[in-house]
Each structure stands twice: as C-alpha cells, then as structure tokens.
Amino acid sequence: MTFFSRHNIEKSSYEKLYYRYNHEIFTCIANKIENRDDVLDVMQEVYIHLWKFREKILIGNAENIIFNTCKQEISKFYRRTDKEPYSEELTYDRADNSINELKAAKKKDRRLTELERSIELIIPPLRKTIFKMSKIEGISHEQIASQLNMSKSAVENQIAKAMTFLKKHHSNS
Numbered sequence: 001m002t003f004f005s006r007h008n009i010e011k012s013s014y015e016k017l018y019y020r021y022n023h024e025i026f027t028c029i030a031n032k033i034e035n036r037d038d039v040l041d042v043m044q045e046v047y048i049h050l051w052k053f054r055e056k057i058l059i060g061n062a063e064n065i066i067f068n069t070c071k072q073e074i075s076k077f078y079r080r081t082d083k084e085p086y087s088e089e090l091t092y093d094r095a096d097n098s099i100n101e102l103k104a105a106k107k108k109d110r111r112l113t114e115l116e117r118s119i120e121l122i123i124p125p126l127r128k129t130i131f132k133m134s135k136i137e138g139i140s141h142e143q144i145a146s147q148l149n150m151s152k153s154a155v156e157n158q159i160a161k162a163m164t165f166l167k168k169h170h171s172n173s
Contacts, residue, residue, distance in 0.1 A: 013054075018047070021066055028070045033077065045073045111170065118169055123162055130155055131162040 025046060029039045049069050056065065119128055130148070133139045134155070141159075145152045 017050070017062060017066075021063070025066065025070055028067060029074060032074045038077065038081075042070075042073050042077050045076070046070055049073065115166065115170060118166060119162075122169070123165065127158045127162050130158045134159050 025043060026039065029042050029046070030036075033039050033042060046066075046069050049072075050066065053065070119131065123131065126148075130144055133144045133147075134141065139147075141152050141155045145155045148155070
C-alpha cells in the first residue's frame with residue numbers, strides 16, 4: 001500500500017468520524033463554555049488533536065478518545081484564558097448534592113405511588129375513569145362526554161371532585 005492510498009483511507013475514515021461525532025462534540029463543549037466563538041475555537045483544537053492521533057482513534061475506542069480530548073481541550077482553554085468555568089461540572093470544590101437529590105427523588109416517587117393508589121382504590125369507578133381519560137390520556141372533556149354519553153359539565157364536575165379529593169388527601173403528605 002502506498003503512502004497516498006493509506007492517507008486517503010485515513011482521511012475517509014476521519015471524515016466519517018467527523019460527521020458522526022460533530023454534533024456531540026459541539027454539545028459537549030457548549031455545555032462547558034458559554035461563548036459560541038470560544039466553543040468553535042475549542043472544537044478546532046479538538047479536531048487538530050484528533051487528526052494528529054487519527055491512527056490511534058481508528059484502531060481504539062474512538063468515542064472515549066474523542067470525549068477525553070474534548071475535556072482536555074476545554075481545560076486548556078480555561079488555563080489559557082484564565083476564565084472561570086461556565087459549567088458547574090468543571091468546578092471540583094462544589095458540595096456533593098447526590099444524597100439530597102436521591103432523597104428528593106425517593107420522596108417524589110413515594111408521593112406519586114400514593115397518588116396512584118388513591119386514584120385506583122379510593123376514587124369511585126366512574127370518576128376514576130373520567131379523571132384518567134382527562135389527565136392521563138389527555139382526552140378532551142367533549143370527547144369524554146361523548147364517549148360516556150353524559151354532558152360536558154358533568155365530566156368537568158367529576159374531574160373537579162377528583163382533583164379536590166386528591167388535593168385534600170395528599171396535602172399533608
């Protein structure tokens with residue numbers, strides 16, 4: 001294989017890589033750097049680095065190499081410009097809120113389960129059907145009234161009663 005044919009194969013593979021990951025690279029950098037011109041400058045540095053080491057990329061895990069290169073170039077950008085990082089993820093001294101986030105997610109999940117249980121077990125069957133059709137399935141009040149052969153105001157009344165009950169029953173949760 002001659003130098004030129006190997007070079008063309010590498011160039012073709014690199015171009016495929018470019019088109020495959022261009023949007024992800026832009027997004028990755030834009031999440032860390034606010035100014036669009038700076039984002040484009042860092043992207044250019046990423047592509048230069050990737051071109052220099054294209055043989056390793058084409059052989060190894062391209063995605064890992066690409067996103068590690070993005071992180072390195074973002075760090076270089078901040079060191080070079082003496083700017084503060086735009087994204088919180090680059091700030092290493094921030095408090096770890098994962099426990100609080102987990103507790104909040106569990107509490108929300110528990111409340112949702114209680115709400116679903118109330119809908120299923122406590123609300124009368126017709127009211128439950130109307131409520132689910134409206135709030136969960138997104139069916140209009142007119143369509144529900146037509147399907148259940150009742151007036152639109154009766155449908156609205158049933159939904160209001162269900163909402164009132166759920167608000168009262170779950171306000172203390």
